[in-house]
Amino acid sequence: MAKRRLSQQQKQRIEAAQSAYRKSDSHLQGLVVSHQGSRILVELEPRTTIDCKIKSNLGSIVCGDRVAIEAGSNNEHRVMAILPRDNLLQRVDGFGQVRAVAANISQLLVCLAVTPEPNLFLLDQYLLSAEQEGIDAVILINKIDLLASPDDPFGIAGIYRPLGYQVICTSIKTDQGMSEFRQMLTGQLSVLSGVSGVGKSSLTSYLLPDEPIKIAQISAANDEGRHTTRTSRLYHLVGGGDLIDTPGVRGFSPFVDTARPLAHGFREMLEAAASCRFHNCLHLDEPNCAVIDAVSKGGITASRYQNYLKMLSQAKPG
Ligand SMILES: Nc1nc2c(ncn2[C@@H]2O[C@H](COP(=O)(O)OP(=O)(O)OP(=O)(O)O)[C@@H](O)[C@H]2O)c(=O)[nH]1
Ligand SMILES: [Mg+2]
Ligand SMILES: [Zn+2]
Structure with missing residues (x-):
């Protein structure tokens, strides 16, 4: 759906309305855990989720956003305002449009894998985005069980560790690196991103075995994933901390x-x-x-x- 261009005056009016709404105490507040089309799933305290519509012209709302909600008649809820963000991870899509990925995150987990093979240009694009937003970034190299000699796969640790980036090699098959992975998620709001098929949902599901999370084999013909995850979803982890699993990207042009x-x-x-x-x-x-x-x-x-x-x-x- 084409987005309507707003004039500066209209934007100011919308911002003023949101600001007034945030200050009033007649509304509920919640955390966005998923967003699909025109519907948004918002979690209220204590851990109950409600399905909401969105007031028009609010702009992108993403997982991790905190929002103000109005309860209407016949149990309909509507998101009226986005609360001020600590940060917003954004990328530019193939049409040059800026797309929000996640908000208020404390770390970006760039998920690479033995297969499909890592692309270091894509990795540097992710790292640049994180640096620009002041978000910590961690590099994961998943499916490490597929390598016979797993010492510094693809030379990534040799390049990025001296720069101060944490590099963790993981496998959901052998459990390698999983306790380190679990530990670094504690107390953080992390977003897991990477190309399709690297195992983002598998890692999420490993931590949350009771959640119905879809996983699919990569294509044998071209070693590419099948874009199994269609929408981002925020999960609460058992040991504390939250994790957002995202759909596989084709590229990550930084904003x-x-x-x-x-x-x-x-x-x-x-x-x-x-x-x-x-x-x-x-x-x-x-x-x-x-x-x-x-x-x-x-x-x-x-x-x-x-x-x-x-x-x-x-x-x-x-
Ligand atoms: N050998 C091995 N396979 C893994 C590992 N982690 C995930 N896989 C496999 O990789 C394939 C893709 O996993 P997914 O979790 O669906 O990948 P994804 O990154 O979520 O993919 P999208 O949702 O399409 O972005 C599945 O066949 C998994 O079983 C691992 O540690 N080792
Ligand atoms: Mg997935
Ligand atoms: Zn110079």
Whole structure:
């Protein structure tokens, strides 16, 4: 459905109405646990969920959002306002539209697997999104049981651990890494994202064996997943903490905040860039660029720098 473009004045009026609504105490508040079409499932205290409609023009509402709800006649509930967010993970879809993924999350779990094989450009796109929103990111490499020698699969730990990212190898078949995985979810609102078939729902189901979570084998013909999960869902974990399982992505083009240099999404470049000659250096071919210098000396991994250049060219108009 095409979205109606709103004028600045209309947006201000909608925001003012939401703001007034948030302040009034005549409404219920709840947590969005899933959103499907025009219906939204909201959890109230204590853990009861209600099916709600949405007041028009509220914008995207996603798992993790806290919302204000009005109870209407004949037991109909309607979401009237989105409460202020701590953060919002967003991506840009194939049509250039910004899509919200999840709100108020404390960590992004980038789920990779032995098969389908990891794509490090996609990984860097995820990491950039997390850096831009100030969200912690953890890298999971699932299906580790499929490797005969599981030492630093795909060289990922060697690149990303020195940057401060936690890298966990997991298997739901052998339980490897599962206690570490469980531990890092405690007390967090985590979102599990990655391409189809890497095992996001399998990992979720491992933790919540009583939930009816759909899982499907990847295609034998092309090693790709079948896009089994269709909508995101927030689950409460037994040991505390919440986990959002999301549908497999085809790509994750980050929503780039143009007010900030793209290199700020790459931890090691942010650090090196402080020593560049020009404060607005793009680290392309400028003289006395500390980033290029670090790449040539091996202090910055070439693949990370190449991925930065690719994202830079995609972010620039023309
Ligand atoms: N060998 C092995 N297979 C796994 C593991 N985890 C998941 N799988 C298999 O991977 C396939 C895909 O699992 P899903 O959990 O449906 O993958 P998904 O990432 O949720 O996929 P979408 O919902 O399509 O995005 C299933 O056949 C699982 O049994 C693992 O640790 N080891
Ligand atoms: Mg799934
Ligand atoms: Zn530079």
